[in-house]
Amino acid sequence: MPRAKALCRDRFSLFAGLLAVSIQTAGCAADGGEPSPAPAGVTPPVARVIPEQLETHGHTRIDNYYWLNQRDNPEVIAYLEAENDYTDALMAHTEDFQAELFDEIKGRIKQTDLSVPVKEGDFFYYTRTEDGRDYPLYARKRGSLDADEEIILDVNALAEGHDFFAAFPEVSSTGDMMAWAEDTRGRRIYTIRIRNLDTGETYPEAIEGASGNMVWAEDNRTLFYTKRDPGTLRSYQIYRHRVGTDPADDVLVYQEDDEEFSSRVRKTKSKRYLVISSSHTLMDEHRFLDATDPEGEFTLFLPRERGHEHRIDHFGDHFYIRTNLDGAENFKLMRTPVGRTATDNWETVVPHRGDVFLQGFELFRNHLVLSERAGGLTRLSVRAWGGDEHQIAFDEPAYLASLSANPELDTDVLRFSYTSLSAPRALYDYDMSTRERTLLKEDEVLGGYDRTEYTVERLHAPARDGAVEIPVSLVYRSGLEKDGDNPLLLYAYGSYGSSMEPTFSSTRLSLIDRGFVYAIAHIRGGQELGRAWYEDGKMFNKKNTFTDYVDVADFLVAEGYTSPDKLFARGGSAGGLLMGAVVNMRPELFRGVIAHVPFVDVVTTMLDESIPLTSFEWDEWGDPRELESYRYMLSYSPYDQLEAKDYPNLLVTTGLHDSQVQYWEPAKWVAKLRATKTDENRLLLKTHMDAGHGGGSGRDRQYEELAFEFAFLLELLGDTASPR
Numbered sequence: 001m002p003r004a005k006a007l008c009r010d011r012f013s014l015f016a017g018l019l020a021v022s023i024q025t026a027g028c029a030a031d032g033g034e035p036s037p038a039p040a041g042v043t044p045p046v047a048r049v050i051p052e053q054l055e056t057h058g059h060t061r062i063d064n065y066y067w068l069n070q071r072d073n074p075e076v077i078a079y080l081e082a083e084n085d086y087t088d089a090l091m092a093h094t095e096d097f098q099a100e101l102f103d104e105i106k107g108r109i110k111q112t113d114l115s116v117p118v119k120e121g122d123f124f125y126y127t128r129t130e131d132g133r134d135y136p137l138y139a140r141k142r143g144s145l146d147a148d149e150e151i152i153l154d155v156n157a158l159a160e161g162h163d164f165f166a167a168f169p170e171v172s173s174t175g176d177m178m179a180w181a182e183d184t185r186g187r188r189i190y191t192i193r194i195r196n197l198d199t200g201e202t203y204p205e206a207i208e209g210a211s212g213n214m215v216w217a218e219d220n221r222t223l224f225y226t227k228r229d230p231g232t233l234r235s236y237q238i239y240r241h242r243v244g245t246d247p248a249d250d251v252l253v254y255q256e257d258d259e260e261f262s263s264r265v266r267k268t269k270s271k272r273y274l275v276i277s278s279s280h281t282l283m284d285e286h287r288f289l290d291a292t293d294p295e296g297e298f299t300l301f302l303p304r305e306r307g308h309e310h311r312i313d314h315f316g317d318h319f320y321i322r323t324n325l326d327g328a329e330n331f332k333l334m335r336t337p338v339g340r341t342a343t344d345n346w347e348t349v350v351p352h353r354g355d356v357f358l359q360g361f362e363l364f365r366n367h368l369v370l371s372e373r374a375g376g377l378t379r380l381s382v383r384a385w386g387g388d389e390h391q392i393a394f395d396e397p398a399y400l401a402s403l404s405a406n407p408e409l410d411t412d413v414l415r416f417s418y419t420s421l422s423a424p425r426a427l428y429d430y431d432m433s434t435r436e437r438t439l440l441k442e443d444e445v446l447g448g449y450d451r452t453e454y455t456v457e458r459l460h461a462p463a464r465d466g467a468v469e470i471p472v473s474l475v476y477r478s479g480l481e482k483d484g485d486n487p488l489l490l491y492a493y494g495s496y497g498s499s500m501e502p503t504f505s506s507t508r509l510s511l512i513d514r515g516f517v518y519a520i521a522h523i524r525g526g527q528e529l530g531r532a533w534y535e536d537g538k539m540f541n542k543k544n545t546f547t548d549y550v551d552v553a554d555f556l557v558a559e560g561y562t563s564p565d566k567l568f569a570r571g572g573s574a575g576g577l578l579m580g581a582v583v584n585m586r587p588e589l590f591r592g593v594i595a596h597v598p599f600v601d602v603v604t605t606m607l608d609e610s611i612p613l614t615s616f617e618w619d620e621w622g623d624p625r626e627l628e629s630y631r632y633m634l635s636y637s638p639y640d641q642l643e644a645k646d647y648p649n650l651l652v653t654t655g656l657h658d659s660q661v662q663y664w665e666p667a668k669w670v671a672k673l674r675a676t677k678t679d680e681n682r683l684l685l686k687t688h689m690d691a692g693h694g695g696g697s698g699r700d701r702q703y704e705e706l707a708f709e710f711a712f713l714l715e716l717l718g719d720t721a722s723p724r
Contacts, residue, residue, distance in 0.1 A: 042089045045082040047671035057627045065668040083685040094711040101510055101707035108446050108506040116427050116440045120407040123175050134699050135159050138169050152197055153180055163690040172216040173271055179223050181212040187657040192225055194243055207247045211235040213264045217294035224265045231610055233659050235262045238276050259615040267291055268314035269363055281619035283308050301341050315363040328352035329531045333361055357530040362403050365410050367432045371403050376471045376528045380416055382432050396420045397458040398473040398502035419503045421475035422454040445506045453478055461555035463548055470548050471522040473502035482560035487717060488517040488567050490553055494525035494545035495574035497534035507706050513723035517561050523548035539622050540632055546581040553589055564589050568713055572596030573661055580638025583647055592649040592716045594709055597658055601665045602637040639669050646679035651712045655688040
């Protein structure tokens with residue numbers, strides 16, 4: 001999950017969600033003794049102390065490791081490489097076990113696989129993977145699934161010679177033009193290239209510095225795309241490019257000058273309008289243009305207003321608006337005539353409901369589909385225009401039902417996906433008129449997986465403030481004894497209103513089949529229980545996120561699922577902030593912690609407007625330029641609150657080219673921990689020198705990283721045996 005939710009939605013592509021294989025991390029291990037001691041003569045690196053005085057509001061902080069933010073300093077690179085060497089040395093004795101775990105993880109995943117094709121226009125689009133190749137192939141068939149395959153983008157070929165590579169395509173409505181965005185560093189700064197799919201010609205122009213967000217106008221020769229600020233990486237400029245011309249001549253059609261906003265461009269489902277959206281934590285603003293007239297002027301839909309969040313789409317003679325206007329905290333759905341977008345023309349389609357959170361909607365010619373949350377669980381509601389409403393039934397205690405790719409308006413068939421902690425992802429076509437559900441594909445787990453051998457539970461842990469109960473989703477092998485003797489991995493995020501869904505991952509079986517319980521704490525700061533759940537875990541309520549996590553951990557111990565010497569924690573990005581906060585609060589509660597790309601130097605980062613995402617996120621964390629926010633943020637900032645005391649075993653990861661949590665935050669945190677903590681527990685820093693926020697690219701490399709993390713957890717328990 002990215003640190004900023006807005007960056008997760010930087011692009012929409014026809015291929016979004018089509019990859020059949022998803023790599024998810026989560027893990028832990030089983031029974032055993034103590035980890036092996038460090039090899040003789042292996043000592044941890046010591047970062048040089050260069051005190052830096054940081055003064056704010058008359059308060060001075062001394063940062064001994066501030067200098068580690070010099071990415072191009074050879075001494076910084078040497079320190080990071082020394083930490084990597086130390087990590088490798090301490091884990092060297094587990095290399096055979098890592099290889100075994102790698103084989104397990106990879107062996108459950110179908111290496112040669114095909115996504116379910118999605119029809120748009122005259123083509124069926126899909127992705128496929130091949131054994132022995134790390135990256136997907138994007139392909140299509142014209143007219144029929146029996147037609148010959150056309151590979152439109154082979155990412156494997158493009159990736160040759162690169163340590164890191166990511167790419168994805170965007171195809172025009174007529175299907176003859178394709179743009180693709182590629183990133184060779186992991187910093188999410190893309191180069192866009194263009195190919196004529198009818199002739200096979202790749203045009204000479206290369207558009208540099210793009211965000212990856214792009215869309216074709218309906219003339220199928222004009223591409224709109226977003227550029228990033230080269231320093232802050234904020235997506236803020238929308239350009240118009242004509243195929244075959246020099247990108248230096250591209251026309252700037254919109255620039256977002258407010259540094260707290262980011263911008264993107266897309267097309268409505270009807271393909272009638274192009275939409276430029278500027279988004280802020282607390283408000284949105286949209287402009288629209290006839291997609292057949294790319295050189296026209298965009299029209300403002302509604303002036304931005306602080307506190308007004310909304311998203312628009314188009315069908316028929318109306319724009320449809322998901323909005324929180326007029327106190328609709330959980331959002332409502334409105335519509336307005338295309339030519340009259342002022343709010344006094346809006347009419348209600350779905351009213352606000354205090355107990356139901358409206359996540360999104362999908363428009364069809366004869367139906368409206370709502371993606372909602374009620375009681376902490378997702379649901380899909382289907383409404384015939386002017387007719388009855390019904391919900392698609394699901395019966396597990398914890399699951400995710402979500403809208404899949406539905407590019408066509410003129411159909412009565414809804415495509416959705418379903419998964420739970422024990423059920424692999426399944427894709428369905430659902431006839432909204434007859435209510436018939438057709439299974440198209442369920443992800444195959446190789447090696448004889450039987451979901452009936454696993455138990456899924458949904459529990460509720462009391463929060464210390466007495467105001468709420470915190471949902472907890474769990475999965476474990478059936479027959480588990482709740483005697484406190486089980487290892488348990490507790491995952492959470494708790495920021496940006498991002499809900500952590502109880503989904504399946506075959507990789508976790510390497511831990512669960514060794515006796516682990518896997519649990520997700522749906523803590524405040526997410527949006528599982530509606531918008532209020534998010535508001536209660538941000539800004540001056542942020543500490544609720546941390547105490548909720550600790551309360552869930554204490555609850556699981558009290559209920560006999562685990563004990564502190566077998567309890568492990570995991571979180572990444574903003575969830576890494578959570579890890580840093582809880583080990584400061586209750587270090588004795590955890591045997592080990594994995595903190596991926598952790599956002600731990602909260603105050604320093606949020607004071608530095610040159611760092612990507614800073615100004616964009618003042619309404620998430622607070623603005624430390626204001627004294628009250630400074631004091632509150634300082635009181636929980638993991639880096640600032642480190643103390644001379646015992647900490648649990650820690651594995652910390654980062655990427656040198658991370659665009660969202662800069663590598664120096666985890667590097668400084670580890671350096672200060674080494675100098676401050678009083679225990680002899682493991683403290684490992686693993687820096688991906690050629691990658692960014694999401695770690696390494698390529699399937700095998702991701703499997704290797706998972707195997708390393710699982711070996712770290714399992715070895716702490718002395719359990720390097722095969723699964724039961």
